[in-house]
Amino acid sequence: MSFEVSWQSQKASVQKIMLNKAVLMKCMLAAILALLLGGCGLRHARVDTHESLNAALWIQTSAEYTATTLQTYRIAASNLDLALADPHWTAALEQVGDYTGLPAAIVLDLDQTVLDTGSYNARIILQHGSHAGESFLDWCQQVTAPAIPGVKDFIEYAVKRGVNVIYNSARNEDLRDCTARNLQALGLPLAEPQHLLLNDGTASTSKEQQRAWVASQYRILLLVGDNLNDFVGGTRTDAATRRVIANQHAGRWGREWIILPNPMFGSWEYSLYDFEYDLSRDERLRRKYPQLQQ
DSSP, X not given: OHHHHHHHHHHXXXXXXXXXXXXXXXXXXXXXXXXXXXXXXXXXXXXXSOTTHHHHXXXXXXXXXXXXXXXXXXXXXXXXXXXXXXXXXXXXXXXXXXXXXXXXXXXXXXXXXXXXXXXXXXXXXXXXXXXXHHHHHHHHTTOOOOBOTTHHHHHHHHXXXXXXXXXXXXXXXXXXXXXXXXXXXXXXXXXXXXXXXXXXXXXXXXXXXXXXXXXXXXXXXXXXXXXXXXTOSOOOSOHHHHHHHHHHTGGGBTTTEEEOOOOSSSHHHHGGGTTXXXXXXXXXXXXXXXXXXX
């Protein structure tokens, strides 16, 4: 009897151990399956993300971006005083002849210089799309773009000092009405229709030609923008050449040329794929990756 009880007890212990092993194996398999499924989820998330996500979030959420634009426009206001005090000061390479007696003006780009287009770029990201004229027109007509931090105080200071404010934008001419209404909604000056320079698709309305026209009418004290072509022509070229151009004018940055950061869009990006705007997103990414430097 004692032997039989002992054997039954050992048998029960063995069965318990085997059951525990089976439960453990099931738990391990479940954990491995969860990891595999989670990995698939992560890969899927990467596919569904957008190359402009971090850039747009930095513009819309970071304290550093706000600090940068406030700092930039404070420097611009200080430089404006220097420019007014020096009758030979000009910011425009296109300024020729005797301009000392011309009325003073500042020339500003619009998008990501005066008007914050972050909400439009957020729409692109959420729709996994790209910039398109039709969608930008729809967004513009909503007249919801806020002012870049610091720009309103700077412009108001310029007006108080008797300086004309002129906007030189690559926006298409069909955006004139919604652009003017947006400026008005923000309380930003637009003294005359010709102070809002837009692009009608002809060479005469390029940024460079528009600056030349302004320089024939005004002494340009400051150029303010977020793109190299807001300051100088000949920038529709490869990234390396664009950096050379920037270095050629090193003495102008932070003085008569005031530039703001814009990681969301601009010629810096287009130069990475030869300004071929009609490329698919996948093809744009394919051309960008080899240009990373390790």
